[in-house]
Amino acid sequence: MKTTTRLVIGPAVAALLLGATLASSQFTERPATTTTQLNDQDVQQQQQTVFKPNEAERDAGYWQRAGKEALLEALTYKPVTSRAKNGLIFIGDGMSLSTITASRILYGQLMNMSGEEQKLSFEALPNVCLVKTYNLDQQIPDSAATATAILTGVKSNFYTLGVTGQVKLNETNCQTILDNQVDSILRQAQLGGKSTGIITNTRITHATPAAAYAHTSNRRWECDSYLPKSLGAPCKDIARQLIEDEPGKKLNVIMGGGRRCFFGPNFADPAASNKSGLRQDGRNLISQWIASKRDLNPANFAFVNSTRDLRLVDVAKTDYLLGLFSYSHMSYEELRDRGQNGEPSLNEMTEVALKILSKNPNGYLLLVEGGRIDHAHHENVAGVALRETMALSWTIQKALASVSLDDTLVAVTADHGHAMTINGLAPRGNPILGLSHFQEYSSKLPYTTLLYGNGPGHQQPRRDPSKGQNSTNSPYYVQYAAIHQDEAYHDGSDVALFAGGPFAHLFQGVQEQSYIAHVFGYSMCIGLYSNQPHCDQQSHPRNPKTPANSILLETGGKSSSASLTPSRLFSAIVSAGLSATLLYSSNHLRRPLLGAAT
Ligand SMILES: *[C@@H]1O[C@H](CO)[C@@H](O)[C@H](O)[C@H]1NC(C)=O
Ligand SMILES: *[C@@H]1O[C@H](CO)[C@@H](O)[C@H](O)[C@H]1NC(C)=O
Ligand SMILES: *[C@@H]1O[C@H](CO)[C@@H](O)[C@H](O)[C@H]1NC(C)=O
Ligand SMILES: *[C@@H]1O[C@H](CO)[C@@H](O)[C@H](O)[C@H]1NC(C)=O
Ligand SMILES: *[C@@H]1O[C@H](CO)[C@@H](O)[C@H](O)[C@H]1NC(C)=O
Ligand SMILES: [Zn+2]
Numbered sequence: 001m002k003t004t005t006r007l008v009i010g011p012a013v014a015a016l017l018l019g020a021t022l023a024s025s026q027f028t029e030r031p032a033t034t035t036t037q038l039n040d041q042d043v044q045q046q047q048q049t050v051f052k053p054n055e056a057e058r059d060a061g062y063w064q065r066a067g068k069e070a071l072l073e074a075l076t077y078k079p080v081t082s083r084a085k086n087g088l089i090f091i092g093d094g095m096s097l098s099t100i101t102a103s104r105i106l107y108g109q110l111m112n113m114s115g116e117e118q119k120l121s122f123e124a125l126p127n128v129c130l131v132k133t134y135n136l137d138q139q140i141p142d143s144a145a146t147a148t149a150i151l152t153g154v155k156s157n158f159y160t161l162g163v164t165g166q167v168k169l170n171e172t173n174c175q176t177i178l179d180n181q182v183d184s185i186l187r188q189a190q191l192g193g194k195s196t197g198i199i200t201n202t203r204i205t206h207a208t209p210a211a212a213y214a215h216t217s218n219r220r221w222e223c224d225s226y227l228p229k230s231l232g233a234p235c236k237d238i239a240r241q242l243i244e245d246e247p248g249k250k251l252n253v254i255m256g257g258g259r260r261c262f263f264g265p266n267f268a269d270p271a272a273s274n275k276s277g278l279r280q281d282g283r284n285l286i287s288q289w290i291a292s293k294r295d296l297n298p299a300n301f302a303f304v305n306s307t308r309d310l311r312l313v314d315v316a317k318t319d320y321l322l323g324l325f326s327y328s329h330m331s332y333e334e335l336r337d338r339g340q341n342g343e344p345s346l347n348e349m350t351e352v353a354l355k356i357l358s359k360n361p362n363g364y365l366l367l368v369e370g371g372r373i374d375h376a377h378h379e380n381v382a383g384v385a386l387r388e389t390m391a392l393s394w395t396i397q398k399a400l401a402s403v404s405l406d407d408t409l410v411a412v413t414a415d416h417g418h419a420m421t422i423n424g425l426a427p428r429g430n431p432i433l434g435l436s437h438f439q440e441y442s443s444k445l446p447y448t449t450l451l452y453g454n455g456p457g458h459q460q461p462r463r464d465p466s467k468g469q470n471s472t473n474s475p476y477y478v479q480y481a482a483i484h485q486d487e488a489y490h491d492g493s494d495v496a497l498f499a500g501g502p503f504a505h506l507f508q509g510v511q512e513q514s515y516i517a518h519v520f521g522y523s524m525c526i527g528l529y530s531n532q533p534h535c536d537q538q539s540h541p542r543n544p545k546t547p548a549n550s551i552l553l554e555t556g557g558k559s560s561s562a563s564l565t566p567s568r569l570f571s572a573i574v575s576a577g578l579s580a581t582l583l584y585s586s587n588h589l590r591r592p593l594l595g596a597a598t
Pocket of ligand 4: 268270273274
């Protein structure tokens with residue numbers, strides 16, 4: 001969907017507009033039953049219902065109106081060509097196109113709709129392109145090399161991080177690694193005077209976040225204990241690079257899991273059955289981080305390791321925040337300990353990060369990874385992968401509500417796909433986690449709509465999924481895979497990128513993954529692109545959160561023909577020369593609508 005890029009999305013306006021509509025719960029930290037707070041029974045119950053499409057869809061007029069609305073929105077689209085002050089990049093690890101489609105359907109079905117017509121938050125961004133994910137030496141890629149492409153603008157070899165293709169996997173000649181390092185856009189943003197941050201729900205030393213700050217010939221070298229003996233100084237493990245080297249040591253916000261590479265055997269992690277740290281070099285990297293920040297300024301930093309501590313952070317005073325919330329990866333959103341001693345959501349981490357980073361008058365660049373979509377896919381547990389995708393979508397929705405696309409380039413993409421397919425001819429509204437209405441030709445056994453090309457879900461012979469220990473609707477159900485692997489391997493399909501904000505229109509067509517860093521560089525005037533014509537100008541002034549001539553619009557109503565749809569209201573307002581902001585509507589389509597006119 002195209003909308004204008006002149007978006008005004010402020011929490012105050014959002015709150016006004018959302019009122020008592022469906023969407024009101026979407027902006028709260030605990031998004032009610034619409035996302036990850038579902039218990040298994042809710043999901044199972046809802047995923048047994050076959051949802052009927054809206055009766056109004058039978059009329060040609062319905063589609064003609066919908067088409068015209070979309071067209072009117074597209075016609076109001078104006079590319080923003082002033083420099084971006086801020087950049088926000090969201091990576092759904094393993095978030096293939098089929099993952100997005102299935103998550104959108106599950107989300108819709110949890111809202112008691114047929115599902116197919118629903119949209120995830122980032123699907124309302126105006127610009128989309130396809131991204132080719134292959135690595136230099138691999139048709140089917142891994143996250144280290146794909147994240148390196150996204151964040152440095154240079155493609156590299158499978159499993160390598162922050163280095164060019166001159167560096168082979170497992171290269172132990174330290175000089176070769178040092179000579180072939182490539183800088184990420186986070187480093188370029190720091191050199192451009194911007195604040196920077198990295199958030200993930202995996203280990204902070206895991207492949208995707210590490211591509212932002214580390215340079216190694218093997219992504220597994222997260223702790224010194226994993227480094228090969230033949231790799232000499234000054235080459236370091238990934239955790240140490242984060243704490244000691246640029247850009248890691250200059251990151252204003254670092255949040256995720258993975259405490260285990262920050263301590264040695266003397267540390268017993270109370271949140272992980274007292275397991276000890278994995279370092280062997282005697283370093284305590286957290287103490288090191290604290291000491292280095294204390295040297296800079298004794299009062300403006302915080303280390304946190306629980307939700308309680310995170311909530312106590314005084315964002316006005318904090319310029320450096322290190323949050324390590326788990327021993328290894330953080331929990332799946334639906335299994336997370338939501339208590340004060342537990343782990344914060346991706347959403348909450350992002351909210352705090354944006355408050356800290358946006359204090360910099362020069363702007364910021366923030367990377368947020370929804371890293372566990374990939375892990376659920378690796379286990380062939382599609383239900384969890386879809387829920388992790390919805391959690392990322394809520395995080396993005398919340399972030400979009402606090403930034404302006406006048407001065408912030410936002411992109412949402414995946415590093416690579418997974419071999420989950422939405423297969424087999426299910427009718428409209430069929431539960432996405434359920435069984436197809438059809439049977440296998442030879443065995444006459446039922447099958448689920450979601451299946452995998454490879455992974456641990458393989459069975460020989462294939463069993464009847466309706467008679468298993470767990471219902472196919474359970475988020476713990478393991479989908480069938482055609483080829484047996486201990487852990488599912490990735491897929492090599494293109495992934496999508498959704499974008500809005502300054503120069504977001506450059507995300508068009510089919511692009512190499514390395515192109516992404518170039519658009520960020522150009523839009524933000526950093527790295528190779530600090531001297532472009534648009535770089536002398538100020539960022540587009542941020543629109544006031546509440547436009548001067550604003551009208552509060554209540555767009556509820558279920559009847560299709562009579563309801564004043566948001567798009568039509570929007571067009572009317574544009575033609576009347578007024579300002580307005582529309583976010584979510586509760587019209588019959590129940591689709592998110594991001595748009596504003598000034
Ligand atoms: C969906 O329908 C069920 C059963 O009628 C109801 O309990 C639930 O609140 C509805 N959910 C939403 C999001 O409207
Ligand atoms: C890379 O090194 C690891 C040990 O550090 C080894 O297990 C792996 O097989 C090596 N891979 C290649 C392609 O050499
Ligand atoms: C969190 O950090 C505090 C010190 O700041 C420490 O006492 C506590 O053991 C840590 N908890 C975990 C789970 O690491
Ligand atoms: C971890 O160590 C603490 C302090 O020695 C102890 O109280 C606690 O029971 C231990 N937890 C586990 C799971 O072993
Ligand atoms: C069934 O679900 C439970 C959790 O409810 C899980 O522990 C178990 O591994 C699942 N079994 C199978 C065969 O998927
Ligand atoms: Zn993966």
